[in-house]
Amino acid sequence: MATKRTKSAGVDSKRARNPILDLAPGVSDVVRRATAVLERELAVGLETARAAQTRFRETGKVDAADFENALSRLRENGHAVVDLVRDLATEAQSNPNGDLAGRLVADAHQALDLAMSLVEMTPKLIDQLVRSEGASRTKSKPRQNRPKPTKTTPPPVAKRSKPARSAQ
Amino acid sequence: MRATKARRATPGVVPHLLGRYRDLTLAALFQALPAQSPAYLYDLIPDYPRRAGKGLRSALCLATCGALGGRIDRALNSAVAVELFHNAFLIHDDVQDESELRRGEPTLHARHGVGIAVNVGNATNLVALGRLRANREILGSDLAWRVFVESEEMMRHSLEGQALELSWIRDNACDLSPDDYYRMCLKKTSWYTFLYPCRVGALIATDGRYDVARLDRFGWYLGAAFQIQDDLLNLEGDCVRYGKEITGDLLEGKRTLMLIHLLAKASLAEREELRRFLAKPRHERAPAEVERILAQMKAQGSLDFARRAAQELAEAALAEGLSAFAEVPDSEDKRFLLETVRYVVERDR
Numbered sequence: 001m002a003t004k005r006t007k008s009a010g011v012d013s014k015r016a017r018n019p020i021l022d023l024a025p026g027v028s029d030v031v032r033r034a035t036a037v038l039e040r041e042l043a044v045g046l047e048t049a050r051a052a053q054t055r056f057r058e059t060g061k062v063d064a065a066d067f068e069n070a071l072s073r074l075r076e077n078g079h080a081v082v083d084l085v086r087d088l089a090t091e092a093q094s095n096p097n098g099d100l101a102g103r104l105v106a107d108a109h110q111a112l113d114l115a116m117s118l119v120e121m122t123p124k125l126i127d128q129l130v131r132s133e134g135a136s137r138t139k140s141k142p143r144q145n146r147p148k149p150t151k152t153t154p155p156p157v158a159k160r161s162k163p164a165r166s167a168q
Numbered sequence: 169m170r171a172t173k174a175r176r177a178t179p180g181v182v183p184h185l186l187g188r189y190r191d192l193t194l195a196a197l198f199q200a201l202p203a204q205s206p207a208y209l210y211d212l213i214p215d216y217p218r219r220a221g222k223g224l225r226s227a228l229c230l231a232t233c234g235a236l237g238g239r240i241d242r243a244l245n246s247a248v249a250v251e252l253f254h255n256a257f258l259i260h261d262d263v264q265d266e267s268e269l270r271r272g273e274p275t276l277h278a279r280h281g282v283g284i285a286v287n288v289g290n291a292t293n294l295v296a297l298g299r300l301r302a303n304r305e306i307l308g309s310d311l312a313w314r315v316f317v318e319s320e321e322m323m324r325h326s327l328e329g330q331a332l333e334l335s336w337i338r339d340n341a342c343d344l345s346p347d348d349y350y351r352m353c354l355k356k357t358s359w360y361t362f363l364y365p366c367r368v369g370a371l372i373a374t375d376g377r378y379d380v381a382r383l384d385r386f387g388w389y390l391g392a393a394f395q396i397q398d399d400l401l402n403l404e405g406d407c408v409r410y411g412k413e414i415t416g417d418l419l420e421g422k423r424t425l426m427l428i429h430l431l432a433k434a435s436l437a438e439r440e441e442l443r444r445f446l447a448k449p450r451h452e453r454a455p456a457e458v459e460r461i462l463a464q465m466k467a468q469g470s471l472d473f474a475r476r477a478a479q480e481l482a483e484a485a486l487a488e489g490l491s492a493f494a495e496v497p498d499s500e501d502k503r504f505l506l507e508t509v510r511y512v513v514e515r516d517r
Contacts, residue, residue, distance in 0.1 A: 028480040030346075031389065037350040038388045041325075042381075 182511040185504040189230045189247070190223030192240075197248045200295055200302075208280060212288045213295060216255045219271035222517070226251045228508070229365035232383070234501035235493065238373025242306055245299045246315055246368045252296035253319075253360060257326060259289035264334060265420045266450055269413050311376045315368050318380075322364035329356025337421045340447045342439070344428050346477075350392060352423075358391025366505075382492050389485035394512045396478040399424040400471065403462060405516060418458045421446050425477060429470040430461070438464065482513045 194217055205211040226247035233243035261267070262275040263285055269275065277285035300319055303312040332352040336344065366387050370378040402417045403426065417424055431442060445457050465471055486509045496502050 027484065030477045030480045031484040033347055034350050034354075034389060034392055034481060034484075035385065037347060037354055038384065041351065041354055042384065 181500060181503045182507045185231060185500060186223055186227050189227035190221075192230070192244065193223060193226040193247045193251050194218075196244050197251060200248055200299060202295075208284045209288065209291050210295070212276065212280065212284070213252075213255075213292050215276060215288075216258055216270065217251065219273060221271060223251065224508075225254050225361055225365045227504070228362065229369040231501040231504045232366045232369030233373045234369075235496055235499055235505055236370055236373035236378065237497075238369070243369055243372045245303045245306065246372065247365075249296040249299040249319065250360070250365050250368070252292050252299065253323070256289045256292035256296065257330075257360070259285055259292065261330070263289075264330070265416075265422075267413070267416060267420070269416075307372065311371065314371055314376050318364060318367055318371070322360045325355040325359035329354070329359070332356070333422065336423045337446075340421075340443065341423065342431055342443050342446065344423055344431070346425060346428060349423065349425050349428050353392050353395045354388055357395045358388050361394060362387035362391040386485055386488040386492050389481045389488060390509060390512055393478045393481040393485060393509075396425055396474050396481070397513050397515065399426065400474055400478070401516065403465070403471065415455075415458050415462060418461055419450055419453050421450070421453075425474045426465050426470040429473045430465050430468055433468040433470070434464065478513050482509050485509045485512075 197217060198214060201213055202210045229247045229250055230240050230243050234240050258270060259276050262270055263277045263282055267275050268278055273279075275285070276288060280288075300312070300316050303315055306312075307315065329352050332348075333356060335341075336352075363384060366383045367380040370380055370383060399417060399422075402424075403415060405414060413419070418427070431439060434442060442461065445453060445461065486506065489506050489509060493502055493505065
């Protein structure tokens with residue numbers, strides 16, 4: 001399967017694992033239930049994303065850490081869904097379309113990784129957009145405040161004042 | 169246990185490191201207390217820590233740090249904080265559960281009254297916060313902040329878990345499932361006993377670069393096994409070794425895995441009798457009734473059911489631990505972390 005996921009490295013790596021299905025075969029019902037409880041409790045991706053969104057509204061800036069936090073959970077869950085399909089396909093090995101299903105699953109993992117990589121670039125893009133929008137607003141502000149010229153009043157001549165020098 | 173058969177156990181590594189790290193943590197804890205105290209405040213904080221506790225949480229924090237190549241002294245503030253948070257929980261927990269004994273002696277509120285006990289619990293949390301603040305000098309702002317955020321999350325889970333348990337008692341919940349129990353157990357016990365100390369130790373060892381999620385299942389399975397074993401000891405343990413009143417959980421109406429199993433297995437008449445018993449205030453629950461319920465649990469296989477669950481969770485914890493620490497070089501700390509699994513389900517206190 002062509003995915004970039006690694007399970008062994010602990011430092012500087014994101015755990016990209018299937019929440020339920022990567023349990024050892026024959027694992028007991030108790031462990032399966034307990035795992036589901038943990039995963040439900042940890043599944044705070046949407047909540048985190050919502051909090052990041054609120055912060056963005058308040059500050060006009062994307063916090064990269066917030067974003068990464070939400071994204072890692074989303075990536076994990078995404079791969080879990082793809083693995084779910086893979087396991088269903090593996091179970092149906094007698095199916096003549098098994099090979100095709102396997103290839104589709106591999107492609108799905110790659111597509112997901114690619115999509116996530118694109119999404120990872122989002123905070124920088126948003127920050128750039130916010131900055132450029134802010135800059136264009138600043139530029140256009142004097143024009144918006146400029147009084148409308150009328151026939152009776154001649155348009156004011158913009159005077160260029162010397163910048164005040166600060167005392168050194 | 170299946171997975172342990174492949175490994176040669178190091179005799180005594182768990183008691184040995186528990187003792188060493190406990191001494192280290194307690195010395196730092198006592199040093200962190202304000203030198204002067206108003207009557208019945210900081211002077212009572214050492215009361216519970218001085219009793220014969222295991223020091224499991226601080227040892228897990230220090231051992232995880234050590235196993236991942238970190239310096240133990242850098243994790244000491246956090247180890248003290250986790251021990252203080254734990255003792256504050258115990259003080260408040262004893263008040264909420266109206267418990268009489270803690271580690272073989274009267275609970276703090278039984279000795280000094282509820283008002284003083286609650287205040288000492290709060291002061292214990294205050295001193296713990298001070299240790300987290302002190303982390304900034306040793307770990308730097310960023311890492312100290314990560315530890316603080318982990319602490320906040322741990323506190324949130326623990327309080328929410330406690331709220332679940334209290335609400336079940338208050339509302340006399342009799343239709344709970346094992347999944348409800350596991351959720352309460354994850355939040356109330358596992359987070360602060362296993363997930364939090366391991367996460368913090370790992371973060372400190374790696375300057376915040378460790379993906380803490382790798383230890384979550386290890387901590388969670390271990391915590392669940394630990395809590396179930398604790399609940400079993402409460403029913404059949406030795407009062408002197410266990411340090412709390414035997415069958416105290418039944419007197420307090422705690423929804424343990426055994427009680428949930430019994431409620432599901434009991435006949436309609438037995439179930440109604442149980443419901444009436446659980447609806448009573450604690451002081452009206454007679455010892456004879458408790459004995460009868462314990463006998464019913466034995467007859468219905470509730471204790472065996474819980475014992476099996478603890479064993480299976482411990483096996484899963486060991487498998488997770490072996491996987492999470494697979495690339496970590498062998499050391500006393502690593503052996504301690506893996507051997508703790510066996511200790512948790514075989515302990516008698």
